[in-house]
Amino acid sequence: MTTPPLDAHPALAAAASAALEAYTVATAEHDRATLAAVVADGADGTPTMRIDVLVEQAILAALSRHPVNVLSEETGWVDRGSALTLVMDPVDGSANAAAGVPLAAFSAAVAEDGVFTEALTVWLDTGRSWWARAGEPSPLRTSGRTGLAGAAVSLLRPHPANPGAAAAWWEVARTAARIRILSTSCLEGALVAQGSTDAFADAATDTHRLVDLAASVVLAEAGGGAVRDVFGRPIGLDTDLTKRWSGVVAATPDLADELVTVLHDAYVAQRTG
Amino acid sequence: MTTPPLDAHPALAAAASAALEAYTVATAEHDRATLAAVVADGADGTPTMRIDVLVEQAILAALSRHPVNVLSEETGWVDRGSALTLVMDPVDGSANAAAGVPLAAFSAAVAEDGVFTEALTVWLDTGRSWWARAGEPSPLRTSGRTGLAGAAVSLLRPHPANPGAAAAWWEVARTAARIRILSTSCLEGALVAQGSTDAFADAATDTHRLVDLAASVVLAEAGGGAVRDVFGRPIGLDTDLTKRWSGVVAATPDLADELVTVLHDAYVAQRTG
Incomplete structure (x- = not known):
């Protein structure tokens, strides 16, 4: 799967592309202590690292051309009067990202009138992505396992x-x-x-x-x-x-x-x- | 870091390249059940999955032109009368590899007259690698942490x-x-x-x-x-x-x-x- 999927919502695709670019630049340009530095308290009540801020700011800039509401880990709720809301974690796995453990993701869902209708998760260290729209056929298929024993x-x-x-x-x-x-x-x-x-x-x-x-x-x-x-x-x-x-x-x-x-x-x- | 490092021992470099190619082909061509199928008991006493065999066989074929001894997870000890031994896990994280969790590695050390002198680990899902030779300067640097509290x-x-x-x-x-x-x-x-x-x-x-x-x-x-x-x-x-x-x-x-x-x-x- 490549990034971003061709049929993703334009705001979702723009956010993912901005996140991937900002993450790649930030991890190339800054050392680990700089990326991990706590620079604020996020809207979610947890400490915000510089890597989180750098990626979120790049996403919000990219979204200036897309008039959707945004609910994001650090900034919180940005109401732009749209029926669509992007519920988004700019850098999921911030501690991994800051330390150089290559397991961090951009992840967002589109909520339409309060219901989640579409989602995109991008593995920021490789660009690999997972996308789906609710109610539409998808190549995603879980293991189908029904019991915890052996799982x-x-x-x-x-x-x-x-x-x-x-x-x-x-x-x-x-x-x-x-x-x-x-x-x-x-x-x-x-x-x-x-x-x-x-x-x-x-x-x-x-x-x-x-x-x-x-x-x-x-x-x-x-x-x-x-x-x-x-x-x-x-x-x-x-x-x-x-x-x-x-x-x-x-x-x-x-x-x-x-x-x-x-x-x-x-x-x-x-x-x- | 790229694969394989230019100054790696030729046998180590050949093994790593063969592993990366075989892993890439195997995970592209076979489904998860096929990769995970237990096909033998390894020399290490644990079950051998098909993914392990496919990668180890490719490595051993590549090593036919390099007359070193080999100590490998599945085949065990191959004595070719050399002072050098490659101690090798063809696919570390076999369960990850077979399931599609993208965290598997080729990893090997060179032992010279019984002492480990050089090593190469390659993340098979991305090609990223880590190499060092004992006693020589290295770009590798641990965190330097000295205590468990906070680690x-x-x-x-x-x-x-x-x-x-x-x-x-x-x-x-x-x-x-x-x-x-x-x-x-x-x-x-x-x-x-x-x-x-x-x-x-x-x-x-x-x-x-x-x-x-x-x-x-x-x-x-x-x-x-x-x-x-x-x-x-x-x-x-x-x-x-x-x-x-x-x-x-x-x-x-x-x-x-x-x-x-x-x-x-x-x-x-x-x-x-």
Whole structure:
């Protein structure tokens, strides 16, 4: 797959191209300490690194010719009176990007009147991309796996200081055949959508923001998969970027449901037991 | 960095080029089930996938013009009466490769009269490479980090059914600032050598074979780092591929020593407590 796909929405394509160019220039011109320097607090409530700002600014400049609303990790909500909103993480996997671990992604979804209709994730280190439009045929195909036993699962890192979440993480590690932590939610979601891994989950730590999940909703569903929240909250357009989810992106609705049950039950048992 | 480096040993360069070409052809021509099919038991005692065989056979054919000994994951020890031995993993991260997770590497070290003198790791999905010769200046530079608190550490996946190893894994997760599981030991070792992550460890599961560690010894040391075994066993040329280590590749000797102590003590405390 190449970047950007020919039939992507022009605003989505323009944002992706700008991100890829800005990322390539930034990582060539700056050393790691410069890229990792915290320069602000983002609209999502987490620290903003310089690499995030450089890429987001390039995207916003490119979007000046495309009158869509933007919901982005650092800047937050930019209302331009459009029925379309780009929900976007300029650099997913910022810590990877700043350190030189070549696993970072641009990722965005188009929301039309609040519903996610199209998404594009671009692996910024190689230019490889994943695109889909809801309701249209797609080459994406998940693995089709329906059960956790034997599954390959990507997880966010464990948090031993949070007993409920630690128990949930460990329960998945006990049952799954493979565990990976790539530290880039959107790329891990794309790997589920293309069938290379069976699921990706935030093990009940409520770390996921909407920008970590929006593209995966479209991509995974296009491939036959499903996206859930461990605590049952709906995942839809919300302009408050401080909201959090514990997202589960899975190859099938059955696997998504099993992961939610396993994570939720282990979390609750530890908290109440 | 490009592949292969101009000043690499001709046998090492020939092996890497053959691996890259064979991997590219194999992943383009075969589907995932075909690549992942177990076709033999390797000399290292683990199952051999078709992707492993396809790449190893291409390498061995390329090495027919280079009269060095070979110690390789699947075929084992090929004695051609040379003072030089290529210690080689044709496809490190076979499970990633077969599934389409783009994190797999060719990795090999040259042993001269039993001592590792040169190494080359090639990321097969992009062609990017890391090369060094012992005792010569190198552009590789580790992060220089000396302590585990605040470190970014790559680990093999945890094994909850092994209480000692599980305790050791969890203790590192409790202390480190970042945890990754990329499922490709040689690439994770290269990322330590170039300073993108601070350490990589097998948390006392004795999963590492010599082919998982040989190249990292040369690359990490060229960048100022150090390689250890959690249980103090020396890591050197040994033609018995069923031997195992719990390797620690770290940015500095101090960090390597601390990781060995933390892992070893947590393992022993769980086993005896």
